Amino acid sequence: MARVSTALLYFLPGAGSFAPHVLLEATGMEHELVRVVRDDDGRPVEPQAYLALNPSGRIPTLIWPDGTVQTESAAISLALAEHAGRHALAPAPADPARPAFLSRLVFLTNTVQVAILRARYPQRFADGDEARAVVVAHAQAELAVLRERCAAWYAETPFARGDEPGVDDVFLGMLIRWTRLTAEPWWDEPALGAFYDRFHALAAVQAAREQEGFEIRPPAGT
Template structure:
């Protein structure tokens, strides 16, 4: 496999999942995402010109971080990073992974790149995201298990995805005060031996 990644991007959760699985993969780090991903060589791989992009051994291409996590979990059942296929718990994991992708991932994009969502003043777009993010974090916090992971005893790719989103929030105090279950999950994920180096590459030292 070949994996195209960039610091701070949605590639963090995919790279972390690859690390947990321990699958052989060539990692290509894109330092200037806006420039390099628009070049012809990259557009030939992913016409959207975005990371993360994962090229599987058969040459097929996976994009969209949440979808890629689900594919990796299904490709590597031995890694035990998802509830059993066709189980109710698996369906719920898919449900909440998609909920987070649609409402939280997209919310952080609107916060950080509001100019992409309007032809007018971007500041009202940015300002509106605080309430949007909090409302959807509240849902995730309330529905999550009391622990140790979102799905209860089963560690899953959903926990890895939430870890990434909490790093994008970048306000640990806000998360701990208002969404303690989610903050606790993210704290545990980033200290896992396989994920710690990924965290440090994407988001800096744990200390």
């Protein structure tokens, strides 16, 4: 794709684009937001060329200033931190903290995010009301276990690696808001609720949230 004058983030408020949006603000990369519009079935209809950029139709997509197109929220977030050389956000490859950091980030996107989606959108995973109810029940049971694992990250420190937030914290902060769509929002867990408040007090998070215009704790199920 041709070079663009600034990074372009295709987004929906509070969706998987929120973590990359926070990273754009945190790293100071000049960027513009392009809102994606979906139809009632969740298919993107605006911009019309969105599927050419991201054939899966999912949010987000980032176009880098050199024209490179990147998809997948966790991958974009990590790339933004590394491009900026911000080791507080993502440990350098030789840093002993790197393996655990990567494990947390991939755990969040591969395990926690998928469990939330199964609990909220069982129709994507099974046909028929009875089968979907089983999917939801299994997902809710898994989320209860996953919640405790994530809460343990904040038992002794404000953020997962200490006093400074990283990409893993940003990704979890995004996902915690998604759990409002499940039976037990994670902000009700004391350690995660306190972390969630610290997360939303960060300047980059406040800036991204104000631009996207959503509530920190919307009513459950909305």
